[in-house]
Amino acid sequence: MIVTLILAAEVAFWILLGLGLATRYLLRLRTLSTVLLAGLPVVDLTLFALTVFDLRGGATAGWTHALAAGYAGFSIGYGPSLVRWADRHFQYRFAGGPKPEGPPKYGPERTRHEWLICRRTVVSAAVTLGLITALVPLSDGAAHFDTFTGWYLRLGMAAGINVIVAGCYSLWPKEAPAGAIVEEGRVVGWTTPRPR
Numbered sequence: 001m002i003v004t005l006i007l008a009a010e011v012a013f014w015i016l017l018g019l020g021l022a023t024r025y026l027l028r029l030r031t032l033s034t035v036l037l038a039g040l041p042v043v044d045l046t047l048f049a050l051t052v053f054d055l056r057g058g059a060t061a062g063w064t065h066a067l068a069a070g071y072a073g074f075s076i077g078y079g080p081s082l083v084r085w086a087d088r089h090f091q092y093r094f095a096g097g098p099k100p101e102g103p104p105k106y107g108p109e110r111t112r113h114e115w116l117i118c119r120r121t122v123v124s125a126a127v128t129l130g131l132i133t134a135l136v137p138l139s140d141g142a143a144h145f146d147t148f149t150g151w152y153l154r155l156g157m158a159a160g161i162n163v164i165v166a167g168c169y170s171l172w173p174k175e176a177p178a179g180a181i182v183e184e185g186r187v188v189g190w191t192t193p194r195p196r
Contacts, residue, residue, distance in 0.1 A: 002054060002064040009047040009071060016040055017086055024087075025095035037083060044075035048131060052138065061139035066151045069131035077124025104185025106176040111169040113185070118159075118166040125155040 016039050024033035051068040055061060091097030104110045132148050139148060176182045179192035 001059070002051060002062075002068060005047055005050055006064065006068060006071065009043050009068075012043045013040060013075075016043065017083065021087060021090040022094075025091055040083065041072075041075045041079055044072040044079075048072045052135070055135060055138035061135070061147055063147060065135055066128075066132050066148055069135060070128045070151075072131055073124045073126075073128030076127045077120045077122075081120060101186065105187070106174050106180075106182055106185050108173060109185025110174050111166070114166040114169040118162040121162040122159045125159040129155055 016036055020033045020036035020040075023029045023036060047068050048071070051065050055065060059065075085100075088097065088100040092099055103113050129152060132151050136148050176187060179190050180187045181189040181191060
């Protein structure tokens with residue numbers, strides 16, 4: 001049952017996102033768009049609530065229950081940036097907006113970008129692990145406890161790797177190629193012929 005709910009939540013997330021952006025840029029109904037986009041975290045939190053009810057109803061705890069917690073964690077950690085990304089691309093494709101810029105590639109701007117990604121990952125992992133911890137008392141035995149606690153190692157490693165990557169960019173910032181004119185961490189031109 002949880003797998004079906006996860007799939008339904010995934011579909012509902014993207015439908016709400018598409019409807020929210022279409023309502024904003026094609027129908028020019030900003031208030032309705034805001035309400036639809038505000039419903040995005042509600043989808044994932046509803047999925048988590050249904051997971052709790054499933055476990056309280058006697059279901060055997062499994063990795064799918066932890067994955068439902070992961071959806072809520074991702075929604076809180078990465079949801080706002082995902083909506084901003086989709087908004088920029090939708091506006092560009094359908095509403096005459098400017099072409100979205102990619103992430104910065106060089107210098108301190110790239111370092112800040114890496115720490116921003118790191119923060120999102122750490123928040124997602126922390127929220128997910130907090131929700132999984134809330135599910136542990138609802139599981140029925142040591143084997144199911146292990147099913148949930150295995151996520152601590154995986155998510156801890158994901159957050160740790162992100163911290164290491166961001167730290168490396170702090171210690172060794174990525175330098176632009178010779179002859180590149182860089183603005184806000186992006187190459188905007190060349191002082192010499194572009195290298196091939």
